[in-house]
Amino acid sequence: MTIHREGTATITLTFIVLALLNAAVFYWLYASPAACWTIFGISLIFFLFIVSFFRIPARQMKQDEQLVIAPADGKVVVIEETYEPEYFKDKRLQVSIFMSPANVHVNRNPISGEVKLSQYHAGKYLVAWHPKSSTENERHTVVIGNGRSEILIRQIAGALARRIVNYLKAGMQVKQNEEMGFIKFGSRVDIYLPVGTKVDVVLEQTVRGGQTVIAKLG
Numbered sequence: 001m002t003i004h005r006e007g008t009a010t011i012t013l014t015f016i017v018l019a020l021l022n023a024a025v026f027y028w029l030y031a032s033p034a035a036c037w038t039i040f041g042i043s044l045i046f047f048l049f050i051v052s053f054f055r056i057p058a059r060q061m062k063q064d065e066q067l068v069i070a071p072a073d074g075k076v077v078v079i080e081e082t083y084e085p086e087y088f089k090d091k092r093l094q095v096s097i098f099m100s101p102a103n104v105h106v107n108r109n110p111i112s113g114e115v116k117l118s119q120y121h122a123g124k125y126l127v128a129w130h131p132k133s134s135t136e137n138e139r140h141t142v143v144i145g146n147g148r149s150e151i152l153i154r155q156i157a158g159a160l161a162r163r164i165v166n167y168l169k170a171g172m173q174v175k176q177n178e179e180m181g182f183i184k185f186g187s188r189v190d191i192y193l194p195v196g197t198k199v200d201v202v203l204e205q206t207v208r209g210g211q212t213v214i215a216k217l218g
Helices: 004-028 033-053
Strands: 068-069 074-084 090-099 106-108 113-121 139-145 152-156 163-168 179-183 187-192 213-216
Touching: 004 033, 068 163, 113 163, 139 163, 152 163, 152 179, 187 213
Parallel strands: none
Antiparallel strands: 068 213, 074 090, 090 187, 106 179, 113 139, 139 152, 152 187, 163 179
């Protein structure tokens, strides 16, 4: 397991703040060692929890150009036909993955191909499962085309996630499972597929980025 570069500043700041806090506690409450060690233990658990947000576990990625691979870890919360207003402007099959604070937060390219669109949108911070979060929250939309299909992936900020990072630019050639971006803390990723695409996941299923097959391309 490694730590994602997006976590360096947050982890360092958290460590400094907790170190100063515990130094002050041990200085002022030295006569009450039980209280000091209790606060130290809580601080350690909190620090490890912050570190876990930025972990990148070692995984054997699944590679297959006929498949759409999960771009994120989490739980499937939406599988439905819906109107996509930003790029396609027609009906698409939407698959949404909710990422809890405990999930790995790296986002990956579900297919290989050319980046047709990479667009950031400022917005609100509704809870990630809110029906309007896809269109009203802070979000970043990416479209990747491989000559056979175009897939739209939308990173959506949640009530806790206040920073979406995306590394892609229009015109780039990208490979399946390479890093697309990162969302800090809890959030959601939507995938828009052509109507009629055979989906290989079900509602409430837990998926793993880079490994779980979301769908097979026609």
